[in-house]
Amino acid sequence: MRRLLALILVVLIGAGGAAFWWLHQPLAMGSEPLELAIEPGTTPRGIARDVVAAGAQTDARLLYAWFRFSGQDRAMKAGNYEIPPGTTPRSLLNKLVRGEESLRALTLVEGWNWRQVRQALAKEEQIKHDAAALTNEALMAQLGRPGVAPEGRFFPDTYAYAKGSGEIALLRRAMHAMDRKLEAAWAQRAPDTPLKSADEALVLASIVEKETGRASDRGQISGVFTNRLRVGMLLQTDPTVIYGLGEKFDGNLRKRDLLADTPWNTYTRAGLPPTPIAMPGKAALVAAVQPEATRALYFVAKGDGTSHFSASLEEHNRAVNRYQRGGQ
Known part of the structure; x- marks a missing residue:
């Protein structure tokens, strides 16, 4: 033949x-x-x-x-x-x-929230938008995680995909990548961590991700929140408030926003919020379970990307006056 x-x-x-x-x-x-x-x-x-x-x-x-x-x-x-x-x-x-398919790439950025992930997928012209019409609940059920919120469940990285392949397939890869990274981080947790589960570590890591202006401060920022969890202090972190406001946030966080109760407002509710507030990267995951040893309970942005850490409220107030209000 x-x-x-x-x-x-x-x-x-x-x-x-x-x-x-x-x-x-x-x-x-x-x-x-x-x-x-x-x-x-x-x-x-x-x-x-x-x-x-x-x-x-x-x-x-x-x-x-x-x-x-x-x-x-x-x-x-x-x-x-x-x-x-x-x-x-x-x-x-x-x-x-x-099988040398034509590939495109989508980057999911550390610190993005789920709304931003959806927006990035919608802009991809070469991907099949098979998740676009699904509710968050239906999508997570399709991914095998019914009842789980999508926020923070996808690992931020660059994902290559073949033209014409679907959003669901890409998200499944990103979800499994986060599963692996979170499992590896949780296995390395400090023995005295107040965190009770890997899911709590994911939530804390998302807060650390959003609060970190410079990588060198990440471990100490995690240390502050870990100390607060240990002694039962409110976390009082602005990114959780902003997350709770959702699309209503206009870029200016006001005092009334800090007092407006939502499940994510750590000024009005104790402990960790119910879900992550963003996608944490590997460094934030590790910092959440291996916080830097510190006596600090407070920190304030210095305006150059770094933070000033304080062990007492009096010292913290002086730092706020210096770095936020222009005092001497």
Whole structure:
């Protein structure tokens, strides 16, 4: 059978020597890459037709004969491909056999909240928006986490995806990445941590992520919140209040906002909020479970990205006056 196909290939292109020449000649196409989508289950004959339908100016029967003669016709993989100018029949087959799909990348940024993740996904033109119409509850159920809020459950990183693949598949990868990072961090927790579970560590890590202006302060910021949890002090952290305000937050946090009770307002409610407030990165996860040893119970931003830490309210008030109110 293969000899017959070889004969067909030779006959179709005119001569035996021409076969070798044809396999190494670029396929005729325009100046832009061709977009080739191969659905699962497509036959080798169908793939040859898809290549021609995508814009390659060649005979589909000739391509099919080459696929069969190569012996790799059943090894070609479904997927979404870009076929650049200069691609030869031989290099095309190699690409399809190796499954070298056209990839795009989406970066989920440390400190982003779930609303920002949704917005970033919506802007991706090459992804299938199969999560866009789902509620948060329906999406998490689809991901195998019914009843779990999506906030903070996806690890911030850069994820490559094939053109035409779905949001749900990408989010599942990011969710499993966070599972692994959180599990690894929780296994390294300090023996005296007041945190009762890995989920509580995730919540604290999200607060540390949002409060850290400079990486060198991360461990001490975690130490402050850990100290407060130990002695039963209110956490009183502005990012949780802002999170609770949601889209109502206009960029200016007012005293009335600090007094407006929401489940995330750590000025009005003791302990950790009910969910994370953002996606923490690996460093924040580790800091949450391995806080720096400190006597500090307070900190204030100095205006240069760093924070001033204080062990007493009196010292803290002086620091606030100096760094926030311009006092001496």
